[in-house]
Amino acid sequence: MTPLEFFTWLSETSxxxxxxxxxxxxxxxxxxxxxxxxxxxxxxxxxxxxxxxxTMRAVPVSEVLDRVLPWAIAGFVVMVISGMLLVLxxxxxxxxxxxxxxxMIMLVVAGLNAWLFHYRVYPKIAGKSFDGIPPxxxxxxxxxxxxxxxxxVFCGRMIAYNWFDCDRQPQPAIxxxxxxxxxxxxxx
Amino acid sequence: MLxxxxxxxxxxxxxxxxxxxxxxPLIEAVHLVGLGLTxxxxxxxxxxxxxxGLRGQPAAQLWASVRPWLLGSIGLMVVSGTLLFLSxxxxxxxxxxxxxxxxxxxxxxAFAFTVRQYVVRTGxxxxxxxxxxxxxxxxxxxxxxxxxRWIGFS
Numbered sequence: 001m002t003p004l005e006f007f008t009w010l011s012e013t014s015x016x017x018x019x020x021x022x023x024x025x026x027x028x029x030x031x032x033x034x035x036x037x038x039x040x041x042x043x044x045x046x047x048x049x050x051x052x053x054x055t056m057r058a059v060p061v062s063e064v065l066d067r068v069l070p071w072a073i074a075g076f077v078v079m080v081i082s083g084m085l086l087v088l089x090x091x092x093x094x095x096x097x098x099x100x101x102x103x104m105i106m107l108v109v110a111g112l113n114a115w116l117f118h119y120r121v122y123p124k125i126a127g128k129s130f131d132g133i134p135p136x137x138x139x140x141x142x143x144x145x146x147x148x149x150x151x152x153v154f155c156g157r158m159i160a161y162n163w164f165d166c167d168r169q170p171q172p173a174i175x176x177x178x179x180x181x182x183x184x185x186x187x188x
Numbered sequence: 189m190l191x192x193x194x195x196x197x198x199x200x201x202x203x204x205x206x207x208x209x210x211x212x213p214l215i216e217a218v219h220l221v222g223l224g225l226t227x228x229x230x231x232x233x234x235x236x237x238x239x240x241g242l243r244g245q246p247a248a249q250l251w252a253s254v255r256p257w258l259l260g261s262i263g264l265m266v267v268s269g270t271l272l273f274l275s276x277x278x279x280x281x282x283x284x285x286x287x288x289x290x291x292x293x294x295x296x297x298a299f300a301f302t303v304r305q306y307v308v309r310t311g312x313x314x315x316x317x318x319x320x321x322x323x324x325x326x327x328x329x330x331x332x333x334x335x336x337r338w339i340g341f342s
Contacts, residue, residue, distance in 0.1 A: 031337045037220070038333055042228030049257070056232075056253045059245055067242045071235065150221055157217040163209070 003095065004180065010091040019089035026089055033082040037153070039075030043068055044149055051142025053133035061134055062126060096179045098164040103155040110148040117141040193281040202274035212275060219268040223333065225261035229254040230300070230329055233308060237322035247318070251308045262297070280339065289335025296328035 001009075010016055019025055049055045050064045087094045094100045121137045133139075162168060166181035176183060196202060205211045233251050235241030242250060273280055280286040307321045 027338075027341050031334065034220075034223075034337045035330070035333060038224060038227035039231065041224035042226070042231055044228075045225055046228040046232055046254070046257075055257055056242075056250065058249060058253070059242060063242065063244060067244070068232070071231070071241060153220055153224065154217045157220055158213055161213055 007091040007095040010088065016088050016091055019085065026086075029082050029085045029089070033079060033086060036075045036079040036082060040072050040079050041075075041149055041153060043072040043075065045146060047072065048142040048146040048149075051134055052139050052146070057132035061138070065122075093165065094159070096166045096181055097159050098175065098179050099155040099158040099161075101178065103152050103159070106148050106152050106155065110145065110152065113141060113144050113148065117145075190281060193277040196274050196277035199274055201271065202277065205271060205275035212272065215268050215271050219265060219272060222261045222264035222268060223336070225257060226265060227329065227333070229258035229261060230325065233304075234322040234325050237308070237318040237325075239319070246311060247308045248311055251305070258300075283339050285335045285338035285341075287335075289332055289339065292328050292331030292335060296325070296332055299325060299328060 019029075046055065047064055047068055050057075050059070050061060056064060087100075117138075121141055125135055125138060134142075164171060164175050164179060166176075166179060166183070169183040171179075171181070171183075175181075205215065232241065232254050233247060236243060236245065236247045236250055304321050304325055307318055
């Protein structure tokens, strides 16, 4: 089954059709997505700013990670669930959306960055005391995370707009390539 | 009030944003980043007041540390929000979500820099007063975010 076939199948399930047709359910799920964005993205930025040494310098990095990250992760879980429901409501369009694809790629990169930080960078400095401002490797991890999450939020917001949608042809060939869109021959 | 909203709608800035394809979405995304930063700075202190999060730290010190970020993000939100508002002032006038949001925003800001700041600085640790303050703060900011999202739906 190709991804296109999978998302086509998904869009024909009764769950997808019901969600798509229920205006109130879609609005509520999208609101939940924005509230959890406040919790996850907000706290994540505070953690990243701490890693950069730009706020809460009197609080040890380990304490910020131990006490703040669990709340951010809780927000992230609800965010992913609500995000998946939003995709379920419009599967095919999401799959072929340029910004959705950009967002998913950056999510993977953000995950890699988090993994590198927790298992490669952080163990080397854990337990060592430093004067408020963390070592360079930690600051780089924080800056990378911050930049990625801001870019992810930007892309997420842009998914709503249909500038590059498959059913809006003609598009430049590069756009159709990036969105795996094969426009119907009748368009040309 | 309507003539004022009409005047806002007719400003050159409002018209420029309205007629551009990219401006409104871009400003909206900036607004969303500002929202996240505001929420983060608010949550660090409110979680502490609830006896969660960074509970090993004095609330007053956390507040002093995140305050510049809160002020900066609110500045970012007010500027980006005003631009968005100018481009669709008439729609906002007729949107109940807009009025809910503005009411909550004024109350949330006033609360943050008066009652909440007082409670944080006098440091009534984990007292009922601290918890109620955090709940009131979170409730008001929740109203701001809820109203904001629903302006788009109406």
